[in-house]
Amino acid sequence: MVGACFDAAVAQAVGALPEKMRSVLQLVDIDGLSYQEASAVLGVPVGTVMSRLHRARSRIRDRLAVTEISRRSP
Amino acid sequence: MRLRRRSDEASCREVSRVLQAYRDGQVDELSARRVTRHLDACRRCGLEAEVYIRIKEAAGRMDGDVPSLPLARLRDFARRLAEEGPQASEPPA
Numbered sequence: 381m382v383g384a385c386f387d388a389a390v391a392q393a394v395g396a397l398p399e400k401m402r403s404v405l406q407l408v409d410i411d412g413l414s415y416q417e418a419s420a421v422l423g424v425p426v427g428t429v430m431s432r433l434h435r436a437r438s439r440i441r442d443r444l445a446v447t448e449i450s451r452r453s454p
Numbered sequence: 455m456r457l458r459r460r461s462d463e464a465s466c467r468e469v470s471r472v473l474q475a476y477r478d479g480q481v482d483e484l485s486a487r488r489v490t491r492h493l494d495a496c497r498r499c500g501l502e503a504e505v506y507i508r509i510k511e512a513a514g515r516m517d518g519d520v521p522s523l524p525l526a527r528l529r530d531f532a533r534r535l536a537e538e539g540p541q542a543s544e545p546p547a
Contacts, residue, residue, distance in 0.1 A: 390512035408478065409513035415480050434474050440509050 386444075393443040394436075401436035404429055464488040469499050477506055 394405060407418040408429070415433075419426045469492050475481050476489045493500045 386508065387512045387515055390509060391516055394513060394516065405513060409510050410516055412514075415475075415478070430475060430480075433478075437474060437506055437509050440513075441505055444509075 389444055389447050390440060393440040393447075396443065397436055397439060401432050401439065404432040405436045408433055464492045466492075466496060466499055469493070469496075470502070473499070473503055474506055477503065477510065 394402060397405065403422065404418060407413045407421055408415070413421065415426050415429050418429045422429065469476075469489055472481055472485060472489060476486060481489065493503050
């Protein structure tokens, strides 16, 4: 999966994330905040930011894998 | 964030813990060097790092706020309703 197709799949996966994970991803990956800045905005510890970000990206990765398998299946 | 062990070589387990922080530039210099060496040598971890880079970059290309899935579906239905009129199909549950 490449290019616009990949971007669309990621966007869909991001939209399906739980609110807390989506918020962290928005702040760090889309708005470009550091972990410390995101922590201050959300009012949670830096460790929580890191944990939610890790889980969010892992979910996206897993969803992309499912999407690719579905796409290739006859 | 830093890798706990001070030996020269980082294990896959250690690297997986800090991989995303490493890609976000949030680890100390020594740990970053150890992770870089490991990624250069380990195909599995290198591939995982590559996936996370692509996800991060794709997310960075998204414009504006991230809509929730239900909101995206409602917006899509509203658009179709405006274009197709009452014949537009019901939004998915």
